[in-house]
Amino acid sequence: MRNRLKVLRAERNWSQADLADKLDVSRQSVNAIETGKYDPSLPLAFKIAAVFSLPIEQIFSADEVAQAAE
Amino acid sequence: MSNCSESAGKPAAARLFRDMFGAGMIYLTAVLGAGLAIKGFAPPQWLAALLAVAPIAPALLMLAAQLRYMRALDEFQRGVQSEAVLIAAAVIAFGTLAYGQLEDMAGFPDLSMMWVFPAFCVVWSAATLFVRLRYK
Known part of the structure; x- marks a missing residue:
């Protein structure tokens, strides 16, 4: 799965620690999600969407969908 | 024991260390006490067995600490x-x-x-x- 977490975070000038605080997870968790090494659960993905005030599909996309769009 | 990270994990790791240290000290004291009692008083075998397994109770506190740690992550x-x-x-x-x-x-x-x-x-x-x- 791909995500735009890093870009969205940078747009808001948030550090990984800032986002981690908002999501109530560790900074390592945010880093692992950003780098695509860990796919969050559905509840956490919805929480991320709520923090960025965006629909979930504007943050996350399946690899095949992202490749097709490129 | 297992370390953790910032944010959600750091307080949990600190608490784990504190709980494990406390339970470990109680466990060591219980092991030493049971060993000394068995050697010093030569109790009957059933009592020696009871004394020998008694330190498992504080050891279970370590298990509880581990479970608490996992749930906090x-x-x-x-x-x-x-x-x-x-x-x-x-x-x-x-x-x-x-x-x-x-x-x-x-x-x-x-x-x-x-x-x-x-x-x-x-x-x-x-x-x-x-x-x-x-x-x-």
Whole structure:
């Protein structure tokens, strides 16, 4: 799965620690999600969407969908 | 024992260390006390057996501390710890099996099973570091 977490975070000038605080997870968790090494659960993905005030599909996309769009 | 990270994990790790240290001290005191009582008073076997297993009660406090720690972690950290526990369990299971065969077949010295739990804790910590490297 791909995500735009890093870009969205940078747009808001948030550090990984800032986002981690908002999501109530560790900074390592945010880093692992950003780098695509860990796919969050559905509840956490919805929480991320709520923090960025965006629909979930504007943050996350399946690899095949992202490749097709490129 | 297993370390953790910032945010959700740091207070949990600090509490784990505190709880494990406290329970470990009680456990060591109980082991020493039971050992001294058994040697000093030469109680009947049923009482010696009771004294010998009595330190397991404080050892269970360590298990409770570990469970509390796991529940306090976020989903990613819990995944890391679960994988580390699985690796540690496999290493200890196959390690003890292999050493048992060395004892039986190759004349290696007998080791007390008391070392299994401390060895598990050490391997768990090492496995945690190893698993974390994959997510760096």
